[in-house]
Amino acid sequence: MLQTQPKTTPTTPTMDQQVEHLVNKTWGKPSYSETARSHTLTTTTWTAKLCSTADDARLMIAISGIPGSGKTGLATTMAHRINQIYASENPTSPTPIATALPMDGYHLTRAQLAQMPDPIFAAARRGAAFTFDGEKFLSLVRALRTPITPETGSVYAPSFDHAIKDPVDGDIAIPVECRVLFFEGNYLSLDKEPWRTAAGLMDELWFVDVDFEVARKRLVLRHVLAGIAKDEAEADKRALENDLVNGREIVDFRLPVQEVVLSIFDSGWEK
Numbered sequence: 001m002l003q004t005q006p007k008t009t010p011t012t013p014t015m016d017q018q019v020e021h022l023v024n025k026t027w028g029k030p031s032y033s034e035t036a037r038s039h040t041l042t043t044t045t046w047t048a049k050l051c052s053t054a055d056d057a058r059l060m061i062a063i064s065g066i067p068g069s070g071k072t073g074l075a076t077t078m079a080h081r082i083n084q085i086y087a088s089e090n091p092t093s094p095t096p097i098a099t100a101l102p103m104d105g106y107h108l109t110r111a112q113l114a115q116m117p118d119p120i121f122a123a124a125r126r127g128a129a130f131t132f133d134g135e136k137f138l139s140l141v142r143a144l145r146t147p148i149t150p151e152t153g154s155v156y157a158p159s160f161d162h163a164i165k166d167p168v169d170g171d172i173a174i175p176v177e178c179r180v181l182f183f184e185g186n187y188l189s190l191d192k193e194p195w196r197t198a199a200g201l202m203d204e205l206w207f208v209d210v211d212f213e214v215a216r217k218r219l220v221l222r223h224v225l226a227g228i229a230k231d232e233a234e235a236d237k238r239a240l241e242n243d244l245v246n247g248r249e250i251v252d253f254r255l256p257v258q259e260v261v262l263s264i265f266d267s268g269w270e271k
Helices: 015-027 071-089 110-114 119-124 134-145 195-200 212-225 232-252
Strands: 059-065 098-102 155-161 166-174 180-184 204-209 259-262
Touching: 015 071, 015 259, 059 071, 059 134, 071 098, 071 180, 071 204, 098 155, 098 166, 110 119, 134 155, 134 195, 212 232
Parallel strands: 059 180, 059 204, 098 180, 204 259
Antiparallel strands: 155 166
């Protein structure tokens, strides 16, 4: 991903500081000053989220943002950091306590897009909210929100296979021991159904904020490197006509969130 660095001010927290704050909010204590956190909507209540989660429940946090904002990186980093802490405190436990869950597996299949009234338009706009199976995603969230009992087993979610360009059902196992879930996806704080209902089942909503021009540059590089576009011109067209159109909907119809993370890819952030 292109590491464009927006100008910062003395009160702008680095990505490491923001991640540290979120880790400590999830697991423990406050990590940096209220001044540095002034861009967020968070309060000064510092009860660790995991400590306040019932024994028969999972801590479920949804991370959203426009395409190219860095939400995938944040979700995977958060899961890794929480697992590091858990492993240090529970060295004999074989199962991680946290995982990142992408919503990519809830893309409608190409066959489903082909059955839409305007299949050419649907294919061109793949990635828009209407090209996802939101009801299926809501079913997953409801299953994971169900209280855990001794009989509870693993829950399975779909992944997305970029080689075949379609979802793979049941490819991601979520074992019962996994109690901290970081969902990540474009529409997880969208104020439209069924995303609104799914968001209401989360413990917290976090939003990764990024300048649209920064996201555009990142997307161009991503599309070229992934082979989605043959060159920068084609990648830029895709970013402008699809990704950032979706991004505008994501921003304009965003639900209130508990945390706003500034997408600053400073030195040493992407470890």
